[in-house]
Amino acid sequence: MRPLTVCALLLLLLFFFLSSGLALQIQCYQCEEMTHDCSRPEFIVNCTVNVQDMCQKEVLVKDDGIHYRKSCASSGACLIASSGYQQFCTGKLNSVCITCCNTPLCNGPRQKKRPPSSSATAANPLHLPAFPVCVVLLLDSVLC
Known part of the structure; x- marks a missing residue:
């Protein structure tokens, strides 16, 4: 596959990811x-x-x-x-x-304070998109 085609596909993937409701x-x-x-x-x-x-x-x-x-x-x-x-x-x-x-x-209304649960160490949903975006950008810079 030509590098320009790979770049276009990666950028399309990035756009789709960012606009896919995430x-x-x-x-x-x-x-x-x-x-x-x-x-x-x-x-x-x-x-x-x-x-x-x-x-x-x-x-x-x-x-x-x-x-x-x-x-x-x-x-x-x-x-x-x-x-x-x-x-x-x-x-x-x-x-x-x-x-x-x-x-x-x-x-x-104010929530009653709960003791910390084991899910407190779960991934922060605000940071979930960062990994795939970084991968796409890294691939883009390597392949393009």
Whole structure:
């Protein structure tokens, strides 16, 4: 096989791999100004792939009780918002607390802490695509 053909096939394989649904997508709860914690299945949304990589949760304390806003967010926007509101996160009337997290449905109710399991040493799913991509790039540089 000619090197140019091998290069084209390897680049096609790389493109297919990256666009085959292995892109990172997170699910978050999404609601606007709810007076109850909207952590139910009907509030689950798929965030925009490779753009919205975090879940955001706002807890507002108002005269009529606690209000929740939950959404998908980009890491930059969420971290800026949460740091800008830290001084207003008192838990008292007119308090605004914004938190960011990057695991599926992490803007839901607080999870009870569990003891570490044997799966804690499993591969991080965020790093799984790195090996095949490196192999394709290595083959590309050797063969092309």
